[in-house]
Amino acid sequence: MKITAIKLGRISVPLRVPFKTALRTVDSVEDIIVELHTDTGAIGYGEAPPTGVITGETHGSIIGAFKDHINKTLLGRDVDDLENLLQDLNKCIVGNHNAKAAADMAIYDLYGKLYNVPVYKLLGGSRKTLETDITISVNDPQEMARDTLNAVQRGYTVLKTKVGVNPALDVERLKAVRQAAGKDIKIRIDANQAWRPKEAVKLLNQMEALSLDIELVEQPVAAHDISGLKYVTERSPIPVLADESVFSPQDAMTILQHQAADMINIKLMKCGGIYNALKITTAAELMGVECMIGCMLEAKVSVNAAVHLGCARQVISAVDLDGPVLCKEDPVVGGAVFDEKKITVSDAPGLGISGIKNIVYID
Template sequence: MKITAVRFGMLRAPLRTPFKTALRTVEQVEDVVFMIDTDSDHVGYGSAPATEAITGDTHSSIVAALRNHIAPRLLGQDIADLDHVTALIQGAVAGNGNAKAAAEIAAHDLWGQLHGEPLYKLLGGGTPRLTTDITISVDTIDKMVADAIDAVERGFVALKVKLGKDADEDIARCKAIHSAVSNHALLRLDANQGWTATQAVHVLRTLEAAGIEPELIEQPVKANDLTGLKYVCEHVHTPVMADESVFDAEQALRLIDMRAADIVNIKLMKAGGISPALQIADVCERHETECMIGCMLESSIGVSAAVHLAVARSTVIRKVDLDVPMLCHFDPVHGNVRFDGAAIEIDDAPGLGIRSIEGLQPLPPHLA
């Protein structure tokens, strides 16, 4: 199965409600789709969103990196030698993690098709079922409480509560949500780098003193404030999870050595693909550090790849935040991963099992 050509598309899916964090507000999923054609007529699918506020990647930079640097290296390569293919992707250009992730997802999809197995089985196997949380966007207290109640009524038992706008108001948000759903759902708090270390400690100690025990606090401080992250770890009971502070295995190991995080959030776009994400998971497992699998606001092409990875590394990836298909009005991707409320299941179709993608469009003129 040799690579003969690559193609691009654009996929959009409107969100049920705007996705709001301390960093940004987004109203629709909008992905560059990267397709790899082969001499066996198999097609591999990958995708990547623009995440400029987090990784620095835009749609323009993703397309440019894929078209000008990654694709020329892939033409003529044999998918059977996946390690070589991923090495070519990773070595094609510095940075540009989203583009590399899109290319790796497509290559791994083809690898699964080559062997006639769903991807998770080739990555290590596991039970093909997960349970995800769902995000409660930062908003007015009344809106967040209403969203939390609705999520519980839809069957979600863990809520990712977005915070980081104002520390004192964040306390009020958490108290109100806890009062509404505490007997029905765990609260995972995510400040998206919105607090200082002292603010984070103030918020969490206040909540803890009020009898509120969050399951975790995610990235309470700026990504490069490792000292602040460590300070929070040392001064609260709530487990601290690093997100934007960890893009690769080396950074994960540094945080573990510093004891600056209890949990590490792995995302394919941050890591730059499936192979570097696996490296992060394996480093964390060796050092007995739990992981979460997360995603950007991206289509279920990329989210499905993350599902396969999480199943294959379920011994260390024990928390799941792969809710974007549930945040959209509809899921345009029909593959081997089924998203049904909090439940996620994989069927036996090979690779990512993508049969069709509704509404896949050509790249807009400024990207074509």
């Protein structure tokens, strides 16, 4: 099975409600779709969102990475040459993790289709279902309480609550969310780098003193501030999850060696795809640190690839793959089934996707 053509396209998927964090506000998913075509007729699918404030990637940089570097690296290559193919993909351009992730998952999709095996079984096959949290966007406390009630009514038992916009309000936000959720719902919080180290410790201690029962706090300080992250981890009564601080297996090793966080969040768009994500899970497993599998604000193609990884590796103990359920519609044919909090992986070959509706192809 040889890669004979690479097609890029755009999809636009409106969100149910605006997605708001300390870094950005988004009304719709506007992603680049990648199709790897082969001489057997099989097609491998990938997806890359523009996440400039997090990864530095834009629509233009994703398209440029393919046209100037990735296409010439992959065209004419044999899918069965998996290790060399993925090594060359990672070497062909510095950075551009979103573009690489889209190509990576499309290659794995083809590899599974070549051997008629779903990707999650190729990677380990630990389980068939996952339970995701759902994001509560950062707003005023009353609106966050309403969104919390809606999520609980839809059956969610784990909430990922965004904080960090006007940190002075964050404790009030969490009080409102906890009151609306009740005592049996798990609440995770994500500051998206918004706090300073001492400020983070103060806020987290306030939340603990108020018995808000926070399960974990994600990326409380700036991504580059590893010493600040370690400072918070050592003093926080709430476990700390490193997210934007971990873009690569090397970043993960730095966090692990310095004991700068209690957990690591793996996102395919940060690390460049499944190939590098597997290295992070292995490093974390060896160091006795659990992982979360997360996503950016993405549609189902790329989140589906993360589902396969999450279903393969036991070291992944927390799931934040709510991108598709935040969307009003699903343009993807096949793949994992997202039934609110319950995600069921597909047993179809590869990543299980057979088509994508409403693509606007790019010349």
